[in-house]
Amino acid sequence: MLQGLMMDTQLLITGIMQFAEQNHGDREIVSAVAGDGLHRYTYKEAFKRSRKLANALSSRGCQQGDRIATLAWNDHRHFEIYYGVTCSGLVCHTINPRLFPAQIEYIINHAEDRIVFLDPAFVPLLEAMQAELPTVEAYVILTDEQHLPDSDLANVASYESWLGAENDEFDWPELDENTASALCYTSGTTGNPKGVLFSHRSTVLHSYGIALPDVMSLGERECILPIVPMFHVNAWGVPYAAPMVGAKLVLPGPHMADGAKLQKLIEQEQVSYALGVPTVWLALLAHLEETAAEVNALERVCVGGAACPAHIIDVFAERYNVKVFHAWGMTEMSPVGTYNKPKAKMLGWAAEALETHRLRQGRAFFGIEMKIVSDAGDELPWDGQSFGALRVRGPWVCKSYFGNAETNLDHEGWFDTGDVATIDPDGFMLITDRTKDVIKSGGEWVSSIELENTAVNHPDVAEAAAIGRPHPKWGERPLLIVVRVAGSDLDREALLGWYQGKVAKWWIPDDVMFVDQLPHTATGKIKKTALRDQYSDYSFPDSVS
Numbered sequence: 001m002l003q004g005l006m007m008d009t010q011l012l013i014t015g016i017m018q019f020a021e022q023n024h025g026d027r028e029i030v031s032a033v034a035g036d037g038l039h040r041y042t043y044k045e046a047f048k049r050s051r052k053l054a055n056a057l058s059s060r061g062c063q064q065g066d067r068i069a070t071l072a073w074n075d076h077r078h079f080e081i082y083y084g085v086t087c088s089g090l091v092c093h094t095i096n097p098r099l100f101p102a103q104i105e106y107i108i109n110h111a112e113d114r115i116v117f118l119d120p121a122f123v124p125l126l127e128a129m130q131a132e133l134p135t136v137e138a139y140v141i142l143t144d145e146q147h148l149p150d151s152d153l154a155n156v157a158s159y160e161s162w163l164g165a166e167n168d169e170f171d172w173p174e175l176d177e178n179t180a181s182a183l184c185y186t187s188g189t190t191g192n193p194k195g196v197l198f199s200h201r202s203t204v205l206h207s208y209g210i211a212l213p214d215v216m217s218l219g220e221r222e223c224i225l226p227i228v229p230m231f232h233v234n235a236w237g238v239p240y241a242a243p244m245v246g247a248k249l250v251l252p253g254p255h256m257a258d259g260a261k262l263q264k265l266i267e268q269e270q271v272s273y274a275l276g277v278p279t280v281w282l283a284l285l286a287h288l289e290e291t292a293a294e295v296n297a298l299e300r301v302c303v304g305g306a307a308c309p310a311h312i313i314d315v316f317a318e319r320y321n322v323k324v325f326h327a328w329g330m331t332e333m334s335p336v337g338t339y340n341k342p343k344a345k346m347l348g349w350a351a352e353a354l355e356t357h358r359l360r361q362g363r364a365f366f367g368i369e370m371k372i373v374s375d376a377g378d379e380l381p382w383d384g385q386s387f388g389a390l391r392v393r394g395p396w397v398c399k400s401y402f403g404n405a406e407t408n409l410d411h412e413g414w415f416d417t418g419d420v421a422t423i424d425p426d427g428f429m430l431i432t433d434r435t436k437d438v439i440k441s442g443g444e445w446v447s448s449i450e451l452e453n454t455a456v457n458h459p460d461v462a463e464a465a466a467i468g469r470p471h472p473k474w475g476e477r478p479l480l481i482v483v484r485v486a487g488s489d490l491d492r493e494a495l496l497g498w499y500q501g502k503v504a505k506w507w508i509p510d511d512v513m514f515v516d517q518l519p520h521t522a523t524g525k526i527k528k529t530a531l532r533d534q535y536s537d538y539s540f541p542d543s544v545s
Contacts, residue, residue, distance in 0.1 A: 027247070
């Protein structure tokens with residue numbers, strides 16, 4: 001076989017760092033810190049400190065492949081750790097501090113982390129479990145000596161003292177591109193969390209992918225605010241993609257849910273593109289509504305992590321001239337797999353057609369393949385009507401879990417996402433359910449996600465969950481469980497009437513239960529297993545046929 005005569009250059013995160021330092025070294029990183037303060041410096045200065053960190057890790061005996069943990073917000077020190085750890089050949093293990101303590105303890109021990117870098121806010125959390133963390137040798141608090149809190153942690157130091165007088169020159173190792181780069185555990189909604197081990201190659205390719213014009217469309221002239229946390233799935237890849245293209249990076253620190261501070265950051269730093277989950281945008285929009293403040297610089301918003309309510313898209317577009325784009329992915333996909341950027345032929349569509357289409361999770365971009373399959377494993381058509389189990393594959397998709405032979409791959413090497421979806425002829429995918437949450441009524445699937453989205457679009461509904469409950473005639477029927485907006489007197493009949501004309505008539509829930517709150521997982525998702533347990537003895541009213 002005749003082979004090409006091209007250089008065999010490795011795809012390394014080190015290359016992103018070195019390219020950014022040389023070509024975009026004066027571009028700013030602005031980081032919110034405790035209180036109302038801001039920290040400013042450049043990519044060049046950040047990577048200089050990453051080299052100091054690499055020397056500190058090396059002088060303390062860290063070896064390639066060792067796992068180095070973080071429990072930290074989106075700030076400049078966390079950014080430095082991303083590069084100082086990974087480019088040394090170590091594994092940057094980001095831990096979600098919102099997980100339950102028992103899960104965090106399990107994750108640290110399963111990963112066998114040697115060092116933990118943590119924000120001062122998480123010191124009490126680690127103090128309570130340190131006796132159960134035998135592999136951890138040191139705790140480094142992300143602050144300076146002046147602000148180092150009193151702590152019972154063993155072998156504790158401030159981050160700034162760790163860097164101290166370390167040399168700011170470091171010879172980065174020549175790594176193979178398949179070397180492990182970062183580790184992130186799933187939220188563990190069932191069973192223990194599972195570790196997804198990314199590589200340099202997968203991360204670089206993912207960064208290329210999300211920067212494409214039909215995805216996030218990132219470039220040097222952008223100012224990007226990743227409100228999605230760096231402690232989970234790498235802030236959707238932005239800490240790698242931003243320096244790759246030379247974009248200004250704004251990090252919100254501990255203020256990810258503070259609408260007032262986010263608005264101030266957006267205006268002060270002229271943020272053009274921001275990314276976050278729906279609750280973030282609800283907080284920002286609430287602040288804008290209350291104060292009549294503006295976000296004039298903001299042009300585009302990416303929403304992921306959960307289905308985006310239509311009114312978020314409407315308010316951003318109509319009041320603030322901001323375009324909202326849906327994205328979808330998962331930890332096992334590095335994480336982005338689809339993005340809802342309209343195709344050229346859609347620009348002339350009627351408003352009603354676009355209205356429906358924009359709520360889809362989007363289309364795959366090069367590097368991700370998708371298909372949907374029946375219960376028997378047969379591939380289903382992309383007709384926008386057929387529902388099936390969603391499977392994916394590609395160079396940044398997980399093939400197995402860290403320290404665990406378990407895999408979600410089928411016999412052809414496709415990853416089973418655990419989602420039920422439909423894909424239209426243009427390749428736009430819509431998640432209709434999780435496989436474990438699907439409601440099957442009379443042999444047909446009912447989308448619990450669409451029922452929930454329709455409910456929360458009612459002005460008197462704060463949150464909603466739809467679960468299937470046994471029914472003597474239909475096998476299962478939907479039960480809707482709802483948290484009202486404070487002060488609302490919304491009743492069952494009014495809410496069920498809201499569904500008329502919005503979903504298929506036979507999808508409309510057979511009953512509604514109003515509650516004060518819904519159970520959530522540590523990552524904020526509704527815990528439907530708990531709801532199914534809570535309503536295990538529920539029976540639909542006798543009048544329902």
